[in-house]
Amino acid sequence: GAGVSQSPRYKVAKRGQDVALRCDPISGHVSLFWYQQALGQGPEFLTYFQNEAQLDKSGLPSDRFFAERPEGSVSTLKIQRTQQEDSAVYLCASSLEQGRGNEQFFGPGTRLTVL
Amino acid sequence: DAKTTQPPSMDCAEGRAANLPCNHSTISGNEYVYWYRQIHSQGPQYIIHGLKNNETNEMASLIITEDRKSSTLILPHATLRDTAVYYCIVRVVGAGNMLTFGGGTRLMVKP
Numbered sequence: 001g002a003g004v005s006q007s008p009r010y011k012v013a014k015r016g017q018d019v020a021l022r023c024d025p026i027s028g029h030v031s032l033f034w035y036q037q038a039l040g041q042g043p044e045f046l047t048y049f050q051n052e053a054q055l056d057k058s059g060l061p062s063d064r065f066f067a068e069r070p071e072g073s074v075s076t077l078k079i080q081r082t083q084q085e086d087s088a089v090y091l092c093a094s095s096l097e098q099g100r101g102n103e104q105f106f107g108p109g110t111r112l113t114v115l
Numbered sequence: 116d117a118k119t120t121q122p123p124s125m126d127c128a129e130g131r132a133a134n135l136p137c138n139h140s141t142i143s144g145n146e147y148v149y150w151y152r153q154i155h156s157q158g159p160q161y162i163i164h165g166l167k168n169n170e171t172n173e174m175a176s177l178i179i180t181e182d183r184k185s186s187t188l189i190l191p192h193a194t195l196r197d198t199a200v201y202y203c204i205v206r207v208v209g210a211g212n213m214l215t216f217g218g219g220t221r222l223m224v225k226p
């Protein structure tokens with residue numbers, strides 16, 4: 001059984017470039033989350049989807065960050081005009097059902113380095 | 116969500132029990148206690164969660180005090196592969212289900 005996968009695993013971008021990070025959740029998982037983890041810190045929530053609906057984007061740090069999940073499965077996190085402070089590991093997690101306390105399954109993350 | 120307090124680091128001898136404490140003195144009645152761990156260069160991994168009763172699974176045991184203001188995660192026979200950062204999180208079920216991670220405890224299991 002495949003877990004959550006993310007691609008690419010590593011991304012180096014020049015300041016000002018746009019990047020797109022992909023998340024493939026576990027099949028059938030309704031909920032999908034994106035987190036950002038700076039070096040030496042715990043992950044911080046960015047945004048949450050229930051199926052294709054983005055129900056919470058309160059953690060997105062600026063309007064340069066945009067996430068979508070158009071068909072309720074694969075999700076893409078896009079960062080426009082990347083800045084050095086965007087350098088972090090971006091984690092995706094999925095869970096089976098909202099409101100049941102179900103565990104979140106995390107992918108391995110994408111390490112983004114902005115030069 | 117309520118915040119948690121954990122020691123920044125702990126050591127444990129291989130084969131011995133690792134007891135990781137967590138304080139959550141402002142926890143609300145509808146908040147669960149969750150534990151995740153993150154091994155280097157991997158995503159966080161769910162370990163266990165509970166509301167007020169002690170819980171046990173194949174990975175660990177969770178002991179929650181009667182007043183629910185603190186808890187302890189117990190790894191009964193720590194191995195080198197248990198070296199990781201352990202996060203204690205309190206969370207209201209149904210509130211978007213986001214996880215609010217603190218600094219965690221860096222557990223080093225030594226041979």
